[in-house]
Amino acid sequence: MTLLLELKNTAVHYGKVEATRDISIKVLEGDIVTLIGANGAGKSTTLRMISGLVRPSSGEVLFEGNSITHLPPEEITGIGIAHIPEGRRVFPQMTVMENLEMGAYLRKDPKEVARNIELVFSHFKRLKERVNQAAGTMSGGEQQMLAMGRALMSSPRLILMDEPSLGLSPIMCQEIARIIKQIHAHGSTIVLVEQNARLALALADYGYVLETGDVALEGKAEDLREDDEVRKTYLGM
Amino acid sequence: MGFETFVQTFANALVLGSIYAMVAVGLALAFGVMQMANFSHGELFMAGAYVVYVLYSLVGLPFLVAVVAAFPIVALIGMLFERVLFRPTRGNVLSGFMATAGAGFIMQVLVGQQWGVGLMRSVVVPYKGSAEILGAAISWQRLVIIPATIIMVGGLWFFLKKVKAGKGLRACAQDPEAAVLQGISLNKMTSLAMLLSGGFAGVSGALMAPIIPVTPYMGHVYGVTAFIVVIVGGMASIEGAVLAAFILGFIHTFISTVYDSVTATMVGVLFMAIVLVVKPTGLLGNVKV
Ligand SMILES: Nc1ncnc2c1ncn2[C@@H]1O[C@H](COP(=O)(O)OP(=O)(O)OP(=O)(O)O)[C@@H](O)[C@H]1O
Ligand SMILES: [Mg+2]
Numbered sequence: 001m002t003l004l005l006e007l008k009n010t011a012v013h014y015g016k017v018e019a020t021r022d023i024s025i026k027v028l029e030g031d032i033v034t035l036i037g038a039n040g041a042g043k044s045t046t047l048r049m050i051s052g053l054v055r056p057s058s059g060e061v062l063f064e065g066n067s068i069t070h071l072p073p074e075e076i077t078g079i080g081i082a083h084i085p086e087g088r089r090v091f092p093q094m095t096v097m098e099n100l101e102m103g104a105y106l107r108k109d110p111k112e113v114a115r116n117i118e119l120v121f122s123h124f125k126r127l128k129e130r131v132n133q134a135a136g137t138m139s140g141g142e143q144q145m146l147a148m149g150r151a152l153m154s155s156p157r158l159i160l161m162d163e164p165s166l167g168l169s170p171i172m173c174q175e176i177a178r179i180i181k182q183i184h185a186h187g188s189t190i191v192l193v194e195q196n197a198r199l200a201l202a203l204a205d206y207g208y209v210l211e212t213g214d215v216a217l218e219g220k221a222e223d224l225r226e227d228d229e230v231r232k233t234y235l236g237m
Numbered sequence: 238m239g240f241e242t243f244v245q246t247f248a249n250a251l252v253l254g255s256i257y258a259m260v261a262v263g264l265a266l267a268f269g270v271m272q273m274a275n276f277s278h279g280e281l282f283m284a285g286a287y288v289v290y291v292l293y294s295l296v297g298l299p300f301l302v303a304v305v306a307a308f309p310i311v312a313l314i315g316m317l318f319e320r321v322l323f324r325p326t327r328g329n330v331l332s333g334f335m336a337t338a339g340a341g342f343i344m345q346v347l348v349g350q351q352w353g354v355g356l357m358r359s360v361v362v363p364y365k366g367s368a369e370i371l372g373a374a375i376s377w378q379r380l381v382i383i384p385a386t387i388i389m390v391g392g393l394w395f396f397l398k399k400v401k402a403g404k405g406l407r408a409c410a411q412d413p414e415a416a417v418l419q420g421i422s423l424n425k426m427t428s429l430a431m432l433l434s435g436g437f438a439g440v441s442g443a444l445m446a447p448i449i450p451v452t453p454y455m456g457h458v459y460g461v462t463a464f465i466v467v468i469v470g471g472m473a474s475i476e477g478a479v480l481a482a483f484i485l486g487f488i489h490t491f492i493s494t495v496y497d498s499v500t501a502t503m504v505g506v507l508f509m510a511i512v513l514v515v516k517p518t519g520l521l522g523n524v525k526v
Pocket of ligand 1: 014019039040043044045
């Protein structure tokens, strides 16, 4: 398996506040890697650093072995990293179709884009029924589907997902989990950030546990599921 | 008010509403995409009037050519403002205010030095005569503003709803960070917004050049009016700006015809206050670009 993404000793500061301290993460092509941790552990910050929304104050981000540490976010999208932000962040007054078109903003070939839209509709039947609905009027679960569909429109190699299950009903969580599996089966590599550790560790191949800006623990998802500390703190067992 | 006066006043209101709309949509668009207000917007309007003064009155090009030329010329000034004023102050409202207000004064001084301050520049009316509509006479020079507005604002609507770059502008106005994550360059979009904003202000000023006195300070009142229109309309809403422009155009024209223009201005401001009390976000405050 080739190494797709690597974070080397990255730290992020917001002004003087240290959000993450010394994070090193490896993501192998084809894997689902999860980052779990409590509120404020630095999960979103880590994803935002990968997609270029914030800059690391030290350390390096490598994608396919090349440094992307200083690329602007729009170029990072262009090289194949899609970020589904925390809170979905669909364009509320644009229709479902327009949101998907924005996801394909950098794509040139309209035929490929049309094919991609069909692919998205095959993952998310509900979106197809609602192409002309304003995104802001959809339910939270539907908006999450749209945010995922929009990310797929750039035909990414790597998808960063920030708490896709946030605020969704248990049934909708299962639906989202099913779709993540389906997208993964289609060949995407995924970094999944979740508070719902049970869901995340069920889906993932490998996991990192973040605590106050550091990697506290890492390992195969099946091993983390059996870890006493993880079971007590994150799985509530 | 007799029927003739009514028709006359109605037509005048349509013309005034049109020009307000054309000036204000640019301000609303720029605010929507940048979340920054351009306090030199009135001076972009003034620049458009001077394009007509120079190209039409001094050089002798056809009026229509001068009006069309005002778009790219003032659009370039808008883009320049984006690059040197807005981009360095992005996210800092106070710096943006000082930078753009300052730039407005500088433009007034530069234009005054070049073409004089005291004497107003007279622009000979190119479209002479009046149209007879239901017994009222409306000068062609004013009347052309209505189709011009329909073309310009209709064109902007088409661009924002149907063209990819226009949709990118809307995406930036609705959620800049999410837009960047789709690969949309914020710098390109703010530049495009100021290009359009400048172009619209420029064409508005160009069309008004034969109708109102052309002076370095002529933009002030239009800039202030555009702000009122945009505040009433809902800051970042193009549709709100158009709606508010016509409401204020009608209020102003009818009241100044029946009473006087001071009363009209007062009622206009009162209307703004009432809208803001009843709906603090403006008429269409939740509609972004
Ligand atoms: N824009 C910001 N400015 C200042 N501090 C920030 C900013 N964003 C995040 N932080 C801080 O950085 C730390 C990490 O935040 P982050 O959002 O990455 O946590 P998280 O693990 O995603 O938490 P959650 O599960 O609540 O989403 C927190 O202490 C937070 O307060
Ligand atoms: Mg988070």
